[in-house]
Amino acid sequence: MYCRVCDSTNLELAIDLGSQPWCNHFLKAEEIGKEPFYPLRVLYCHDCGTVQLDYTVKKEIMFGDHTYLSGVTRSLSEHFKNVAEEVDNNFFKDTLGKSVLDIGSNDGTQLKHFQALGYEVLGVESSKTTAKIANDAGITTLNEFFNLDVVNRLQRKFHVINAAGVFFHLEELHSVTEGIREALRDDGVFVVQFLYMKRIVENLAFDQIYHEHLLYYNLNTIEVLLNRHGLSMFDAYLSPIHGGSIIGFVTHKGKKEQSDRLQNLRQSEVEQKSNELSTYLEFAQRIQQMKTENLTYLKQAKQQGKKIFGFGAPVKGNTMLNYFGVGTNYIDCLVEKNELRRGLYSPGMHIPLVIEKEIQELPDIYYVLAWNFKKEILSNNQHLIAKGVEFYFPVNPQDV
Template sequence: MDASCRICSGPVKAFVDLGRQPRGNAFPRAGQVADEFRYQLVVGMCDTCTMVQLMADIPQEVRYHDEYPYHASNSVVHSRHFEGLARHFLDKELTGPDPFIAEIGSNDGVMLATIAAAGVRHLGIEPSTQVAEMSRARGVRVLSQFFDESSAGPIRAEHGPADVMFGANVIAHISHLASVLKGAKKLLGPGGVFVFEEPYLGSVIEQTAFDILYDEHSFVFSVRAIQAAAEPYGLELVDAEPVALHGGSMRYTLGQPGARPVGPGVPALLAAEAAQGLGEHATLEAFARRAERIRDELTALVGSLRAEGRTVVGYGAPAKITTVTNYCGFGPDVIPFVCDSTPSKQGRVVAGSHIPVVTPAVFAESDADYAILFAWNHAEEIMAKERAFAARGGRWLLYVPEVHIV
C-alpha cells in the first residue's frame, strides 16, 4: 500500500497492519452492528519528514458525531491535569490587558471551565454537539465546527488574535493537519503560542502500545516530525516537554518564527529520538513484530484461563479497546462484558467485537476471576478504586508493555 505524506507529500512506507477495524469510538447499540464501517488499519512513516500516519484517510465527519462518547472530565487525573494547565496559562500567557485563548477540540470544557471562571476571553472549537453542550453548561463559550485555515479568519475577525491556542489529544486526530497549521499561523498573535499535547511516538514504540493506533489517530507525533511540519507553514517549534498522560505524551509549543527562544528541551529530545531510532523504518518494523507477539500471547493466555474454567472480563472502554479486541479476535463469547464509567457508552457494545459495555456496578457484583485492563494508562487510578476486586482474589491482566498478570 503506497501513500503520500499529508504534510510534505513525501513517500509513506507502511510498517504495521492491524487488520480490518471499525471506528474506535463508535460504540453502537447491539441492534446497529449490521453495517459497521470498516477500514484496513495500516500505519506508515514518511521517508522525508518522518511523520507517522494512517495510510487510510477516514473522513472526520465519520469519526466525530453527535453521540461522540469521550468525556475528558470522567478521569480525576485528567481533570486535575487540565485545571493545572489552565492555571499555568492564566499565570504565564494570559497576562495582557484583554487576553484571548482558543481551544481546538474543547470536549466537555474540562480545561476552559477554569479559564471561563477567571473571566478571561475564550472560545472552545468543538464539532461534536453533545460534548459542546456539556461545555456550555459549565459556562464555556463554544463554536460547534471543525478548525482549519478557513475558520481561522472569521474567528480572528470576531475575537482578535489569540495569545494561546491549545489542543489536547485532538491535533493528531486531524488528517488535514496542514490546514490546521495554516489556521494557527493566521489566528495567533505576534507573541502567541500554539500548545498541544498528544501521545508520543517514542513512548508508543518503547511500550509497544499498538492500541494507540486507531481511526482517530491520523498521526503519531515525534519532536522531529513536528519540527519538520511546522516550518513550511511559518511556525517554529520552540518547546517540547514530556507529559505523563496516556502512557506517555508530549506537549509541543509552536510560535511565530523568532518571537521566542527555542527551549533546551527541543535539541535534547531530538538527540534522544535519534538514539532511539524513531526516524528509522527498522525501529518501527520491530515494533510491529512485538505487537504481533503480544497479540499471540494475550489470546493464548486468555484461552488457557478460560479452558481452566476462569472468567475473564474487561475493564475500561477507551477507543483503544476496539483495536485490541478486533486485532485479537475477542468477542462476547470470550469476554462477556467490559465495564466503563462513561454513561454514554453503557448499554452499547464495542465496535466490531460487539462486547457489551456495562456499568461498574455490574463488575462489582460479578464473580470474574480476571479483568483485562484496557484502560491501562489509568491503571493506578482504577486499581485504587477497585480494591474490592483484588481483595476477593481477582487479578488484573495487562498487555502493555508485555502481557502480564497483576
C-alpha cells in the same frame, strides 16, 4: 498517496493491523454486524520520517457526534488543570484581557481550568453532543470543525491556543495549522498536546493506532509541519498522561529560543533511531508477539473457568480487541463509567458495555483496556484487589 505532512510520495508500509471498524462507533443492538470495516495500516515517509495512516475515514463520520468525554476521568482533568496553571504562570500571569481558544474542546474540561484563572474562553468542538454539554456548563463552544475558514470568520486573535489530543486527528491538517498561525497573537503561545510516538513504540502501545489518529508524531516530525506554516516549537516536556504525551509550546517562527530540554528530547530521538523505518518494522514484529502472549493468557484463564470482564471501553481498546480477535469468547462485558455508552456494544467484537455501578457480580479478572490510567484504576479498586480480583494490564508502562 501523498505524505500528509510534506507531500512526498516516498512512502512505505510499516505496520498492518488488518481491516477494522471505526473504533469509536459503539453499536446499538440493531447495528451489530452492520458496521463498516476499513484498512488500518501505518505508512512511513522516507522524506520527513512521519508515520501515518494510508486510509482516511471521513471526519464527519468520526467526529460529527461521538461519546468520548474528557471530564469522566479525574486524572485527565487534573492534568488539564496543571497545564492551564503552567501556561498562565509562565506566560500570561499578569496579562489583562487574556484569552484562550481550545481546538477540539470536547466537554470543556480544559477550558474550565483556564476560565478559573481569569481567561476569556472559546471552544471549537465538532461533536454535537459534547459541544452542547460544554455550552450548558457555561463554556462558550462553537459546534464546528476548526480550520482556516473558522478563523477568518472569527476575526480575532488569542493569547493561548490549545489542542489536546486532536492534532493527530486532522484530515484538514494544513488548513488547521494555518488557522492556528492566523489566530495566534504575535506574543501568543500554542500548546500542542499529543501522543508521543517514541513512547508508543517503547510501551508497545499499538492500541493507540486507530482510524481517528491519522498521524503519529515525534518532535522531529511535528517540527516539519509547524515550520511549513511559520510556526516553531520552543519548549516541550514528556508527560505521563495517556502513557506518554508531549506537551509542546509553540509560537511564531523566530520569536523564541529553543529550550535545552526540547533539544535534549530531540537528540534522544536521533540516538534511539526513533524516526527510522527499522524501528517501526521491529515494532510490528513485537506487536505480533504480544498478540500471541495475550491470547495464551486469556485461553488459559478461560480453561481454568475464570470469568473475565474488560475494564473500561476506551476507543483504543477496540484496536486491541479486533487485532487479537478477542470477543465474548473470552470477555463477558466491558465495564464503563461513561453513561453515554449505556447499552451499547463494542465495534467488531460486539462485547456488551455495562455501567460500572450496575455490575451485579465480580469477575475473577479485569482485563484493563484503559491501561493509561493505571495508577488511578489501582488506587480506586484496592477493595476489589483485596477480594482477589486480578487486574491484568495488556499494555503495562511503568510511569502511568
